[in-house]
Amino acid sequence: MGITVALAGNPNSGKTTLFNKLTGAKQHVGNWPGVTIEKKTGTIHRTDAELVDMPGIYSLSPYTPEENITRNFLVGESPDVILNIVDASNIERNLYLTLQLLDLNIPTVVALNMMDTVDKNGDRIDVKALTDILGCKVVPISALKGTGLKELTKAIVDTGSSKVPSKPIRMNDRIESLIDASEKEIRGKVPEKNIRWFAIKLVENDEIISTELKDSRNELSDDINGLEAEYEDDAASIITDARYRIIEDIVSKCVRKGVKENAETLSDRVDKVITHRIFGLPMFIAVIGVLFMGIIGYGDYPGIGTYFTDMLNGWIEESLQPAVADWCADMDVSDELTSLLVSGVVGGVGAVIGFLPQMLILFLALCILEDIGYMARAAFMMDRVFRFFGLSGKSFIPLLVGMGCGVPGIMSSRTIESERDRRITAMTVTFVPCGAKLPVIAMIAGALFHNNGLIALFVYVVGIVSVLVSGIILKKFKGLSGRPAPFVMELPPYHIPSWINVIKGTLDRGLAFVKKAGTLILLASILIWFLASYNGAFQYVGDNGTTGSMLESFGRATCIIFQPLGWGDNWQFTVGSITGLMAKENLVSTLATLFSVDDEGEAIYTVLAAITTPAAGLSFLMFNMLCAPCFAAIGAMHRELGTWKATGAAVLYQCVFAYAVASIIYVIASLIYGETAVVSGWIIAILSIVAIVALIVRKEPYTKEETA
Structure with missing residues (x-):
């Protein structure tokens, strides 16, 4: 029977790298019971030992969900061995957790990681003396370079077999x-x-x-x-x-120590530039801007992601759909079933899958920036901005997580100590586009703005600004008022990214996207096809949704709501915005189905460019970026806010705020592009500006009362 090994350590100690090196492809990913925090388990190479990756923590205090998960597992499940990874280059800080783990009386092995950094700094650690003091096996390793892992594996197996419990280090x-x-x-x-x-x-x-x-x-x-x-x-x-x-x-x-205490490291010198009070933030915006332009493109120059996306979309539209249609004709398949397969399944799901290359390249770039330590600096720099708007810099961490998916972004708001900051962050995390929204951004940028990557940057900037403005507005309401919590965060040293971590992180996110496309989006595409192809009497009326279908009837009845935003005349946009609540990628597949992007090679770009204007398209994009997120994210929001009443209020705020911002953007963009905005659009935009300014300048009515 195998042994169970719990991998515990501080954040940024190399825990993920070590887990990947020890387990390789033998990994299983799920969620810890009751929470959406990721649970990873795997089998250590050439052993029958199961390695369970604990969330990164600094102590066993019950202040965060991660700490609760770790202590509950260690005490409740009592693993056979604790593998405590320690950053040897920051040994003083890391040993605080080690001393607490030794108090648990569970067999323990200490992996002294980053020994290559210790040697580079000229420091020396007496491993034998450390082993004698801690009373457990201490193995020097470098998880990044893969050194010492055989010795570590042997120490884990031997410790698990001997079952010798750890001995606490006694205090005075x-x-x-x-x-x-x-x-x-x-x-x-x-x-x-x-x-x-x-x-x-x-x-x-x-x-x-x-x-x-x-x-x-x-x-x-x-x-x-x-x-x-x-x-x-x-x-x-x-x-x-x-x-x-x-x-x-x-x-x-x-x-x-081989380096003087006050000696300036390379990371310190780089940080003087990267985190500069004046130039740091513009540099961050420039990095993200170059990233998006390189992936999506700029003007007549397609980005690398757009190049591969166009290739995949071309194959789907010019080869796959005609092949399916021909197969149906050869097999004498009915018109209804042919329409379902060609327009509903291949057309709907294919429209979303076509953006997979762009998403994979973006995920790859973000994983690299995160692994080298740059994203931690971005959070540090954003604290100065967030604090000015009444939020803690810790709110930026969930925004970074939310760029991948809104659900873990919302859940990661739990790490914020202040309840008010935590609730506001949970309500506004989804303003920053997640991976599911990237196909929508790419679709509008490609159809109306010549694949301009600056559109993506604009969307992300508006999302962050919306979070900041909401921080001011929401603090004016009782229950959400108060001062921002202090921000304390470790800045890890810069290092070469672990390509195993980067590639695995990219593939994990891409695979999650493909799984969603093969399940939820497939079902949604079939449902949209059915509603677009049948009328209220369940009679087949074609697959373009414009001949009295149920979807058309619903869309035409509700599209008047969005006329002030410039796209209310296109009822398909209204329907797409609603189906986007199931998954934001559905918006692309819905439009592809409703506009019958077919085997004639007529791309969704061409259709959208013919029926809408840049101003209306930008308004449509921003509304869907800021309005209520998908159902899964709403569920996560409910778990954080506690009640459906609070969740409903949060969703209502998101939708009203999105409507107001979209109206303002529509009017401003109309002026820039020389278009004529509808009168109702001007009225709503002016009222929105007045309301937002009034809420911003309004004094906080509850803060004095609370702090008195």
Whole structure:
């Protein structure tokens, strides 16, 4: 029977790289029970050991979902071995988690990672001395270069076979006497194996443990109060300080620095430029702009993503659809079924899959920027901007995650300590386009703006500005008012990206997109085809949706709502916006089905360019970028906000805000492109500007009352 190994460590310690190197392709990805945080498991090469990747954490305190997941697994599931990865170049910070893990009495192996960086800096770590002090096997490795992994694998297997539990590193006698008293008080109430960990958490007044063992905490209150009076501090801080004193002693005995304490590293020198107070943010915008122009294109110069997308779309429209149509004709398939296969399935799903090359290249670029450490700098720089608008820089982290998918973006808002900032972030994360919205951006940019990559940059900038403006507006409402939480974040050193991580991350995101296209989008395309091909009496009327179909009737009845935005005369756009709630990619497949992009090679670009204007197209794009997200993201929002009433209010705000922004963009774009905006568009745009400005300048009515 195999052993279970829990991989635990700080963020940016190389945990993902080590997991990929140890398990290779033998990985399984799902979600932890009850949350959407990713759970990864895999089998270690040439062993029967299952490696479970814990979320990156700094401690075992119950402050974030990641910390709760890790401690619940370690205590509740009690793995056979804990593999604690430690960044050897930042050993002082990393050992804080190590000391807590040793208190769990679970066999432990310490992987001393980034030893190549330690050697490069001229530092030396006495691994034997560190092993003796920690009382467990310590293996020096470089996960990035793959060195030391055979020795690490052997140490894991040997430790799992021996089942020798870890030994805690004891603190001073005064604290240990209180921990002993705590152990006696809770013995029989908690697992004996982890009793020391529970005892310490009870003394620290851990929120969850103290609630579960309330009576025991009350019994110890006099002893704890005596300790706090003696040290003139709270118990949690006293224990934290004691741990850091132990770490200082360990470092003094085991680490020899070869670089002067204040020596400036290469990362420090680069950061002086990259994170510059004045030039840092424009440089970030320029990087993203060049990225989009290189992928989507600019003017008459197609980007690399557009080049491959055009090739794939051409094959679908000129080869695949005619081939399916010919096959249906040869097999004497009915007109209805032929229409379903050609227009509904191939036309609908193919219209979305056609944008896969652009998405893969964008995912690849973002994974590289993230792996080299640049995205962490972007979050640091955005804190200055976000704080000015009443939000913490931590709100930018969910926005970065949300660029891949809105669901984990919303869920990652849990890492924000301030409840108000967390709720506002959950409500506004989806303003920044996720991967599912990229086909819509590419479609409008290709149809109306000659594949101009600046359109994509414009959409992302408007999304971030919408988050900032919403931060000001929403803070004016009771329940969401208050000051932004402080922002503390580690900036990892720059390093060459791990191509295994980059490629795997890109393929994982691309595969998730393809799976959605093969399931949800396929079903939606069939449903849209059915509604566009049959009337209310369920009579087949053709597949172009313009001959009295159910979809046409619905679209024409509701499209008047969007006339002030410039695209209300095209009821297909209205229907597309609604089907986009299932998945934003559906918008592309819906339009492809309704406009019957067929085997004559008539691309969706050509159809859209013939029926709408750049101003109306930009308005349509921005409304769908900012309005209510897909159903899955709405569900994630509900889990964060707690009630359907709050979720409904959030969705209503998103839709109203999107409508207002789209109306303003429509009028401004009409002036730029020399178009004549409809009168109702001017009225709505002016009212929207007045309302937004009024909400921005309005004083916060609840902040003074709360802080008084």
